Amino acid sequence: MNDAHHAERPLANGQARIDFQTEPARYRHWKLKVDGDVATLLMDVDEKGALFEGYELKLNSYDLGVDIELADAIERLRFEHPQVRVLVLRSGKPRVFCAGANIRMLAGASHAHKVNFCKFTNETRNGIEDLSENSGLQTICAINGTAAGGGYELALAADHIMLVDDGSSSVALPELPLLAVLPGTGGLTRVSDKRKVRRDLADVFCTIEEGVKGKRAVEWRLVDEVTPGSKFEDIISARAKEFAAKSRRNGPVQGIKLAPITRRFTDGGVEYSSLAVDFDRKTRIATITLRGPTVPPPASAGAMVAAGSEFWPLKLARELDDAILHIRLNEFEVAAIVFKSSGDPAEVVAYEQFLDANKDYWLTREIRHLWKRVLKRVDLTSRSLVTLIEPGSCFAGTLAELPFACDRSYMLIGTHQGDNRPPAAIVLTDANFGAYPMSNGLTRLASRFLADPADIDAAKAERGKMLDGEAARRLGLVTFALDDIDWDDEVRLFLEERASFSPDSLTGLEANLRFAGPETMESKIFARLTAWQNWIFQRPNAIGEDGALKRYGTGQQPVFDMRRV
């Protein structure tokens, strides 16, 4: 099989890597305006601001670079603008809301980039929904012009979709007829499961290039209201007021500033202030070592606000998120991520206690929700995940979610010879029993102990205790507990073997085994829809030289193998 689709385009402006850090002053594609309790996010994509060389971002089409700014804006609304109750999403361009993912970008991207790009854009849209559901900040999407493909999928993340009724403004999912692929950012699932569009009407909608406009868009449940162009601004203002009045968000006028993350890239890894990433290129392993807090928790919620983004749980979550994204999009050869930690479990527990004591405070809630999203990002990372729990580590509370997020965990019984740090311990806290649901809606321990919920109760009864290797194994919290004699060989053999397997089959295996139990719209998007899209992204009808993605815009019709699978 020819596998030419792996070659990656060069990044624009000679950048060495895709950078997930930005801030509003540096945005090229979005304008974030905050006015009292209403924020407006204006999409005005800079055609010349593409992430890679070789294409322009016409008609408010987007690539990963555009979505990184959107994700940043959503995070800042959470932390920097806790008073905002409504977000209005709209376009800064005339006659077009958003044309979706840039087709030239897709046609030229490697399969791995396409898949990880879609994963990130899905996570960003889930984040918009999470902001509404859990923080009460509701989104109104005001469409004046065409919202096609990813443009409509962005709208689908909103709580309320408005469409101008001017005979040309429309919503559309034209991927199938135009490009022979599926809407890649949750569109089909949100049409069927969120907006509950009747399945045969959804079939019609997804097979017409020109989309649906006017009253029919309301009748088919594709949008919530249509408005005359002349009343558009007035109705947007009215809706913003209504939704603001209904919102339960009641943060202070002043949030905290999300300061730039401190990090340094070297040949061997990335050094952050609260964690380190080390690459072993030969064994294709990335080791992420999280560091426990170096100071005790603040004395009060006010002191936490004063610490701002230096507050250890917030800083670590942001840095871990950045590290995971860096590995996902810049380090495709990494076979496995090994999580380690260093620090005093008691100090981590002290932070858990502080967060619990202030659990209704707006900033505490946002920090817990951020960790929830970062841990979901870990769950959804298509690399083998393993936690090594050794002397001197601090897998307590929130950090103890990492071994439960991993495909396997290894814990040392006792100490390594010549190492006088205290033996490894896991400490469970309340945080492990509800704060961090996975995308299937269950906690990681509930997903782990599906067979017998009594195992959850047994673990719960041990909260606060320093659980050594034997105890953790007995409770089912770790896969293997080994003594020093076996440790090095067992871990090395496992990692070598893992790195020798086909990455594709591991991706499929892990995507199935990590999410047992119930399904949610979110889990359906990442499992069912994504898997079908990945399959289609491998099929010659889409990506072959004569396929629809390659021939789009050339004036040549694509050539399809017409056999059904």
Next chain:
Amino acid sequence: MNDAHHAERPLANGQARIDFQTEPARYRHWKLKVDGDVATLLMDVDEKGALFEGYELKLNSYDLGVDIELADAIERLRFEHPQVRVLVLRSGKPRVFCAGANIRMLAGASHAHKVNFCKFTNETRNGIEDLSENSGLQTICAINGTAAGGGYELALAADHIMLVDDGSSSVALPELPLLAVLPGTGGLTRVSDKRKVRRDLADVFCTIEEGVKGKRAVEWRLVDEVTPGSKFEDIISARAKEFAAKSRRNGPVQGIKLAPITRRFTDGGVEYSSLAVDFDRKTRIATITLRGPTVPPPASAGAMVAAGSEFWPLKLARELDDAILHIRLNEFEVAAIVFKSSGDPAEVVAYEQFLDANKDYWLTREIRHLWKRVLKRVDLTSRSLVTLIEPGSCFAGTLAELPFACDRSYMLIGTHQGDNRPPAAIVLTDANFGAYPMSNGLTRLASRFLADPADIDAAKAERGKMLDGEAARRLGLVTFALDDIDWDDEVRLFLEERASFSPDSLTGLEANLRFAGPETMESKIFARLTAWQNWIFQRPNAIGEDGALKRYGTGQQPVFDMRRV
């Protein structure tokens, strides 16, 4: 992209097509023995009995031909042996239970055959579980030797798995380490969601070639009990007695005989006794026309038994099932299946009333469950599905499920010019409101009306009425209701357009839009797991010339692209 993987091997013995009809006297691979309320199904695969040329079925490995016999045996247990309460599944070969799907077959099969083969084997295993859940016939799987890959997946369909503890008998899912693919017949989902194996232990289990044996297999929940070899037969008998005593199946000693289906293959289609399949090769459309009953329903349950497999609802279900399978596996070029019907809706309703009046009778229940499975087979068929509802048709009750199973339906308002048959009507009956759940656990109408359950009630209130095109459209039962002037053009344009789209993207679209709402283990198998497996079956790491599937057994190691997607 090189797409050499489409070439199909020739069928063995010069057969013209894959035939889904068989009977116990013709089985080459299984022996079905019935002794009172216990049946034994002995797997003893004939190495020389492969479906295609070019491989032998060593070590009780299987291909589609083997599974067609298994599916037939399960159907016969339902209809011919209603007294059977327990099925014991075991091997007729020493030291091996079943080695799973034949690897040489997989390595040489077209992608379309592989995918449809896996779909059929999945449906057969779901049928075994349905037999237990809905007819009370429980399955014990008695493993003496190795149950690897599809062999263990077959065991996973049973209610109780026994394993001999002899130091070598084992269960294994070695697909990933050996072949760089996933277990293709529900294995991962049943391990995680049915047997609820802890996810990290499942990860270990699925990455070790040699599998798990003895007590560990019980501790990890992979089997229900291990027994010494010396006591194997005694314990099988004891378990069969226990399960028979617990079974609620209480059919008569005498069932009905499933007579061979009457059908005639021609160049243009297949003629059955109660339906016809017509192929239009140019437009790539298969039209299935179902015929209503020609005689009124029998006077009593006894008369229904006397009619046996000639009883119209049973005959039609079996013939429709055969027709769908024929199209799936022998007619890959068919883009769309068009359902039509001919007959008197009132006569169909009379049969529905007869079935309802006898709804607790064993044969009636089996017929309803058969229709449920056949309709699920329709739902899961990877072709565009459309129903055309025209004058002279009889889409009533059970047959009215077809438009609801389809991606779209078109209904004529009034009559065609010069046609004096009565205008088209849909008639809803109780059967449309509970008898036929889809794999997501909902009825087709409930899936259709997810947005507003009041729409289900509105439809329910119209039961028994002849609903014309206007009424059916108003109730949301059809996609389009057209008059004679528009009919031909609209239908033709739709079918032409559908046939012009990339088949792959349609497969993905339909797989997503057909199953809105909740998920079940069954729907997870057909969506999540199958989609990932299909993706992996397209990846060079598995199917490329240097991939694991091609190199298996050659002594050469596969070569993998190590980039993670």
